[in-house]
Amino acid sequence: GSGVVRRDRFSGGPARSFLSSLSADERIFAADLEVDRAHVLMLAEQGILADDTAGKILTALDAIEVDGHDSLPDGEDVHEAIETAVIEQIGPEGGKMHTARSRNDEVATCIRYRLREDVLEAVETTLALRESLLEVADEGRETIMPGYTHLQPAQPTTVAHWALSYEGAVRRDTKRLLDAYGRINESPLGGAAFAGTTFDVDRERTAELLGFERVIENSMDASSSRDFLLETTQVLSTHATTLSGLAEDLVIFANRGFVDLADDYSSTSSIMPQKKNPDTLELVRAVAGDAAGGVQGLTTTLKGLPRAYNRDLQRATTHAWETVDAVAEASEVAAGAVATADWNADVLAAEAGEGFSTATGVADLLAANGLPFRTAHEMVASAAENGGDYDALEAAASNVLGEPLESFVDPAAVEDALDPAASVASRDSRGGPAPEAVADQLEDAREALAAD
Ligand code: ARG
Incomplete structure (x- = not known):
């Protein structure tokens, strides 16, 4: 014809x-x-x-x-x-x-139809990751480990508290994906080229047949908008950023002997026979770059496009596919690496008190005994310079305050505050690392996972 x-x-x-x-x-x-x-x-x-x-x-x-x-x-x-x-x-x-249709409404419908599947798969990977993190948390409630700020020893915490910190972030990633899903799940079909059609089409019917929640009302919006692609890619990029932090922690922990990664998630060197490297986690870390690239590619492609359809949109789509593939795979691999890693409780316990990491707890104890926190901070800082043990605290009390330590605090309580496990147990404020506080967080996380 x-x-x-x-x-x-x-x-x-x-x-x-x-x-x-x-x-x-x-x-x-x-x-x-x-x-x-x-x-x-x-x-x-x-x-x-x-x-x-x-x-x-x-x-x-x-x-x-x-x-x-x-x-x-x-x-x-x-x-x-x-x-x-x-x-x-x-x-x-x-x-x-x-x-009564155009390739413009057709392709927009196809992309949304397929992306729904892909986003649900990505959601599944976040659920699996949360499951892995909850297992680690459950087993690590009493496993004392060093906690860091600026990568310097800061305060002792537990493996459970660490794992739940990522579970909370991934839980929000799940929610963001589901939220984006709601805006993907709308039908452009029947919008035609952009200007509707003379035929008496039933847009509700095709939306229903294709499982869409509703139609996108305006036919020009329906055929030309791609903000759903940008939003989904941004949400995936946020998740990839969460994953990159998790991966980086595990790379550092493997380096320090805190954790042994399963062979399945490690790689070796072609020349150095003794090597076991955390390559899969380094690749998980790198996927944040792919995802940020996807966001950038889409943003710059979509920026300034006039209404209605322009062929640029054809090249926009691939950025979203590449991003969803890379991030879902990274999330799945992270879940596996987390689930199969072995935590070395002895190494963690030995490191937990390094660098006078209990100093804050000692200052808290002095403050609870009536010293202004700022004065306690100064006194403990002076003790930190001399080794941060009981003797150093005694010396600091007489040097800074001009009084013997035992005159204002019970020596047994000081010994306790210097112990990493006791230090963790005493930090039982809501959301804190003490085992009872963690038990509440764990329960909350389990309920949220069951609901998602
Ligand atoms: N393949 C195109 C895309 O992916 C759809 C075709 C619309 N083409 C057109 N010339 N109006 O966006």
């Missing part, structure tokens, strides 16, 4: 492969078949297509699905190639499939 002639005239030049998204469209091949089916069924229900024609088109679509994306004829994109294949099978009548 004349449509075929026109296509040959416009798409046969040297820019043909540059123009075509057919190979990248493999990702939305299955989605496009579903969108075609829903559209054709709706057209038949509305009396826009004869039942007989609709039936032939649906049969052709089934055959095309069986043959697969690789068997499609050449085309500018999957939408055109599928239409051409339908026409090859049933003749010009197949061209009725494209009544």
